[in-house]
Amino acid sequence: MTEIWGLTGGIATGKSTVSHWLHQAGLTVIDADLIARQVVAPGTTGLTKIVATFGESYCQPDGSLNRRKLGNLVFHDATQLSRLEAITQPLIQTEITRQLASAKARHDPVVVIDAPTFFEVGYLIDLVDHVLVVATDATTQQQRLQKRDGLTAEGALARIAQQWPIARKVAAADVVIDNRGTIAQTRQQVVKWLDTNKFGRSNQIK
Numbered sequence: 001m002t003e004i005w006g007l008t009g010g011i012a013t014g015k016s017t018v019s020h021w022l023h024q025a026g027l028t029v030i031d032a033d034l035i036a037r038q039v040v041a042p043g044t045t046g047l048t049k050i051v052a053t054f055g056e057s058y059c060q061p062d063g064s065l066n067r068r069k070l071g072n073l074v075f076h077d078a079t080q081l082s083r084l085e086a087i088t089q090p091l092i093q094t095e096i097t098r099q100l101a102s103a104k105a106r107h108d109p110v111v112v113i114d115a116p117t118f119f120e121v122g123y124l125i126d127l128v129d130h131v132l133v134v135a136t137d138a139t140t141q142q143q144r145l146q147k148r149d150g151l152t153a154e155g156a157l158a159r160i161a162q163q164w165p166i167a168r169k170v171a172a173a174d175v176v177i178d179n180r181g182t183i184a185q186t187r188q189q190v191v192k193w194l195d196t197n198k199f200g201r202s203n204q205i206k
Ligand SMILES: CC(C)(COP(=O)(O)OP(=O)(O)OC[C@H]1O[C@@H](n2cnc3c(N)ncnc32)[C@H](O)[C@@H]1O)[C@@H](O)C(=O)NCCC(=O)NCCS
Pocket: 010, 011, 012, 032, 033, 036, 066, 067, 068, 070, 071, 074, 081, 084, 085, 088, 089, 092, 115, 116, 117, 118, 159, 162, 163
């Protein structure tokens, strides 16, 4: 029997950091952000549809998607974000469902679906047994996002505004990892969660 967990949080609250440790500990991780990139790689129908919808100017000279330009458009305009999601979400959903079926067929004991818009997309909640949320306060979130992605305050706040507020995600969580402190403090909480549930090998986390 495969136990399935959702892993989510707000943009830049630390999902990838935690997800990386869960992978190191031997859990099967389905990474929605990675899948979202794969379904719009050069040569895919996803990219063809994006170019047909938003225009050739959203492609770089090498034929790949101009992610920064498209991000600046859709994260400032909810209508444009909906148009993009209408293209990408069905493709992402199909691939997540396929990877989950493979993991179940292999009898993987624990599968984690790591998705930033886990609650927002609606369908993922029905696939999992429990949800783990990685959270920070709003100021820390904004500071880390600006630093990581080289964004202005306005650019960071626009991206944060496209998701559920982090407090709403925390309220909907079964387990919350508090990532306001140091990386070491967060790692300690993840190790405790793994050990308490007897999931994977927490001593493999680096
Ligand atoms: C708009 C795009 C091209 C911007 O690319 P960029 O490389 O700048 O960002 P990246 O994809 O790494 O995402 C960074 C973060 O933005 C946030 N984000 C991404 N997509 C969305 C969305 N549809 N709604 C709200 N937040 C989002 C997430 O927190 C994500 O972790 C890209 O985010 C995209 O294609 N988004 C639509 C696909 C999607 O819904 N992805 C979420 C996976 S469930």
